Amino acid sequence: MAKQNFNKFTDLVWTVTEEGIYKDDLSLEFHSFVLIISGEMKIIQADKSYTFGAESMLLFPRNQISAVIKQPKDGRPYKAVVFGLTVERLKAFYAKEKPNLNVPPDPSVRILNEQPLLKSFFSSIIPYFELEQNLPENIAKLKFEEAISILRFIEPNIDSVLADFSEPGKINLVDFMEKHYKFNMPLEKFAYLTGRSLSTFIRDFKKAFKITPQRWLTRKRLELAHFQLSKKDKKAGDIYLEIGFENLSHFSFAFKKQFGYSPSEL
The missing domain is CATH 2.60.120.810 (Jelly Rolls)
Incomplete structure (x- = not known):
């Protein structure tokens, strides 16, 4: 606890x-x-x-x-x-x-x-x-x-x-998100760290990725999980925390919904 x-x-x-x-x-x-x-x-x-x-x-x-x-x-x-x-x-x-x-x-x-x-x-x-x-x-x-x-x-x-008191400035959204999608952060924090308001972040995100941030983040995390399970011989219990899921059951449910089979079946 x-x-x-x-x-x-x-x-x-x-x-x-x-x-x-x-x-x-x-x-x-x-x-x-x-x-x-x-x-x-x-x-x-x-x-x-x-x-x-x-x-x-x-x-x-x-x-x-x-x-x-x-x-x-x-x-x-x-x-x-x-x-x-x-x-x-x-x-x-x-x-x-x-x-x-x-x-x-x-x-x-x-x-x-x-x-x-x-x-x-x-x-x-x-x-x-x-x-x-x-x-x-x-x-x-x-x-x-x-x-x-x-x-x-x-x-x-x-x-x-x-002594560096500067605040995050507006940076390349695509590069930042491709590096940090594994982290389960509120959208407000992603927006702040890319130098944007929440509304501007969501607008820029949809323009760049043609999808909502929430759906893109889930898809990217599950694709990474699939790669690690199928190519790196890892187990679901070893990776779910590191790719942005809060618990194993939620990860397994989302994985099966995305791919049609559970992590253990893979």
Whole structure:
């Protein structure tokens, strides 16, 4: 069962615990500074994937479409601490600190090597979940500035990501959708990430593909599933989450409706 604990004192940090396998397709509006305590997390993006285990630390940039699969490992549930780096707080930080913008922004997931400053930081915020009163904003601000200062120290070019406050511009819709159709995102999020309003996105989509977004997405996902089952010798239970379906029964039903036979018959 999925469980997220948002602590009482601030919106900066929370814990996530998954007792079983849990998958979410997302594109966050803030950067996530993460420590995995136990279990395993797999991040699947359009052109790459990552697998993280216990004690992994990473920075997950905002506005990146990803499928995130969390599951137990070695008899322990997935559990992580997430520290959110919001645009609002980052703007306030960089209003006082000149960013180093010598390199272009790199939206890749940053894998952070074990380092005393990182371990000390996460160790200092975990006890906050035991508080019974709100943490003063000035302390929350100090912890936020500590997080940014540590990241800037260990990742010299991180300002190019953290101080990039630009919003997605209008991009090629066909190229974007061909890369990201596997991700089960709301149409509003697809529209935003391609630099369009929802109505413009739907209009441009129908003009480009001659079909509605919902029907095209289902068809593309099922075609990919058929290829992986018939040519890659994979099983339905191994692929349904990674191609944008929420559960195996829904996938099997849609597959049979599309092709006239079930995945197991194939």
